[in-house]
Amino acid sequence: LDRHRHRRALRVRTRSRRYSLFDDGKMIVFRAAGEPTRVHVVQIWQTPFTSAEYAATAPTDGSFLAKVGNAELVRGISDAYTLVTFARNDAPTRASFEELIAATTRFEDAYFWVSNPEAGNLREAVAALRGTTELIIDEFEKVAAIRARASEALARAADEQRDLVAKILSSDLSHLDAFMHALTDLRKQRGKLISLREMREMDLVTVDALENEVAGQFDGVSGKCVTFLLEGDAFGPLNARIEQLLGQIDAVAKVVELEPLGADLNGVQEGLTLLSEVVAGLVVDDATARTKILEGISEVFGQVNRVRASYQAKRRDLSSTEARSEFGAQFALFGQSVAGSLALCDTPERCDEQLSRMLVQLEDLEGRFGEFDEFLTDLTIKREEVTDAFGARRQTLVDERQRKAQSLLTAAERILTGVTRRASKMADADELNAYFASDPMVHKLGDLATQLDALGDSVKAEE
Incomplete structure (x- = not known):
C-alpha cells in the first residue's frame, strides 16, 4: 500500500518528465525537452519501491524477523496498536475490559514470534497488560458496588430533604415547638449530608x-x-408543655412508662440548646430584644432542669421498687437451682462442673443488680453459701470414693493371697493355666481392678 502511494506521489513530481520503474526498484528518469533533440538527459535512481515478486525472491539478512515476513509483522503491529486503543478507552466498562483480555489472548495465540528478543519481547508486555486488566475487573466490581451504595445513599438523602423542606414550608410556624422541631430536623439533615462526604x-x-x-x-x-x-x-406554650410533662412523670407507676417522657424531655432540651445557639449567632441590632430572648430561654431551661431532676428521682424510686421485686424472684430461683445442682453431684468432677455453672449465674445476678447496694450483701453471702455447700458435697464424695477404693483393694488382696496359695500347689503348667482360665476368683480380681480404675485410682488398679 505504501509503495503504491509513493508511486502516485512520484508520478506527480515527475509529470514533466518520463520515467521507468523496474522490479528491483531502479528508476530511469528522462528529462523532457521543449524542442526535439538528439541527446536526452537520463537519471538513474535506486528506490526502495520494489515489486512484490522481487521482494519475495530477494535474499534476506537471515534474521528472525526476516524469516517471519513483512506481512506477518505488519499484521502483528496492527493488532498491537488495537490493544493500545482498547487500553486507552476513556469510558471503560466491564465489557470493554473483558474484550481487552480476550484480545490479548488472541494476540498471543496468533503471533508466536512476539516472545522473541528481536521483537522486543512483546509477549511480556501483552501478558502484563492482561494481568493488570484482570486485576482491574476484580476491583471494578468493588468500585461499582461502592458507587451504587453512594448513589443510593445520596438519593435517599435527597428524598428525605425534599420531604423535610416540603413539610417545613407547609407547616404552621406559629409556636415555639414548631420552630425547635424545624431547626433540629434541618440541623440533623445537614449532619447527614456532611457524613455523605466521607x-x-x-x-x-x-x-x-x-x-x-x-x-x-x-x-x-x-x-x-x-x-x-x-x-x-412566645415561651408560654412551651412552659405549659413542660409543666404537663412534670404531672405525667409524677403519675407514672412503671419504669417502662417513663421512657417516652424522658425522650420527650430530651427533645425539648435539645431544641432549646439549638435555639440558644441560633440566637447567639444572629446579629440583632436591639440589645434589649436579644436579652429578652435569652432570658426567656434561660427560664425555660430552668424548668427543664427541674423536671429532669423529678424524672431522675422518679426513675430511681421505681427502679429500686421493681428491682427489689425482681431480685427476690431471681434470688429464690437461684436457690432452687443450687439445690437441684447439688442433687446432680454424684462425683467430685460433677461437683466442680455444677459449682462453675452456679457461680456464672451468680455473677449474672451481680451484674444486673450490682448498682443497688442493698443487694450486694445478700449476693456475697449467697456466694459463700454456694461455695461451702458444693465444697462439702465434693469432700463427702471424695471420702466415699476413697473408702470404696480401700474396700476394693482389701478384697483384692485377700483374693490374690488365696490365688497365690492355690497356684503354688499346682503340679504342672497345664493345670496352672486351666486354673487361671476357669477359676471365678481370678476373674473377680479383674473386675475389682476395673472398678478401681473407674474410681480414678489407677495406681491401686495396676497393683
Whole structure:
C-alpha cells in the first residue's frame, strides 16, 4: 500500500518528465525537452519501491524477523496498536475490559514470534497488560458496588430533604415547638449530608447543592424564629408543655412508662440548646430584644432542669421498687437451682462442673443488680453459701470414693493371697493355666481392678 502511494506521489513530481520503474526498484528518469533533440538527459535512481515478486525472491539478512515476513509483522503491529486503543478507552466498562483480555489472548495465540528478543519481547508486555486488566475487573466490581451504595445513599438523602423542606414550608410556624422541631430536623439533615462526604465515589457536587439548600432553609427558619420570639409570650406554650410533662412523670407507676417522657424531655432540651445557639449567632441590632430572648430561654431551661431532676428521682424510686421485686424472684430461683445442682453431684468432677455453672449465674445476678447496694450483701453471702455447700458435697464424695477404693483393694488382696496359695500347689503348667482360665476368683480380681480404675485410682488398679 505504501509503495503504491509513493508511486502516485512520484508520478506527480515527475509529470514533466518520463520515467521507468523496474522490479528491483531502479528508476530511469528522462528529462523532457521543449524542442526535439538528439541527446536526452537520463537519471538513474535506486528506490526502495520494489515489486512484490522481487521482494519475495530477494535474499534476506537471515534474521528472525526476516524469516517471519513483512506481512506477518505488519499484521502483528496492527493488532498491537488495537490493544493500545482498547487500553486507552476513556469510558471503560466491564465489557470493554473483558474484550481487552480476550484480545490479548488472541494476540498471543496468533503471533508466536512476539516472545522473541528481536521483537522486543512483546509477549511480556501483552501478558502484563492482561494481568493488570484482570486485576482491574476484580476491583471494578468493588468500585461499582461502592458507587451504587453512594448513589443510593445520596438519593435517599435527597428524598428525605425534599420531604423535610416540603413539610417545613407547609407547616404552621406559629409556636415555639414548631420552630425547635424545624431547626433540629434541618440541623440533623445537614449532619447527614456532611457524613455523605466521607463515602467513596460520592457525587460531591450534588451534596454541595443539597447542603446549600439546607443552610438556606435553616437561615430562613432562624430569622422567622427570632421574629416570633420578640412577639408576645412566645415561651408560654412551651412552659405549659413542660409543666404537663412534670404531672405525667409524677403519675407514672412503671419504669417502662417513663421512657417516652424522658425522650420527650430530651427533645425539648435539645431544641432549646439549638435555639440558644441560633440566637447567639444572629446579629440583632436591639440589645434589649436579644436579652429578652435569652432570658426567656434561660427560664425555660430552668424548668427543664427541674423536671429532669423529678424524672431522675422518679426513675430511681421505681427502679429500686421493681428491682427489689425482681431480685427476690431471681434470688429464690437461684436457690432452687443450687439445690437441684447439688442433687446432680454424684462425683467430685460433677461437683466442680455444677459449682462453675452456679457461680456464672451468680455473677449474672451481680451484674444486673450490682448498682443497688442493698443487694450486694445478700449476693456475697449467697456466694459463700454456694461455695461451702458444693465444697462439702465434693469432700463427702471424695471420702466415699476413697473408702470404696480401700474396700476394693482389701478384697483384692485377700483374693490374690488365696490365688497365690492355690497356684503354688499346682503340679504342672497345664493345670496352672486351666486354673487361671476357669477359676471365678481370678476373674473377680479383674473386675475389682476395673472398678478401681473407674474410681480414678489407677495406681491401686495396676497393683
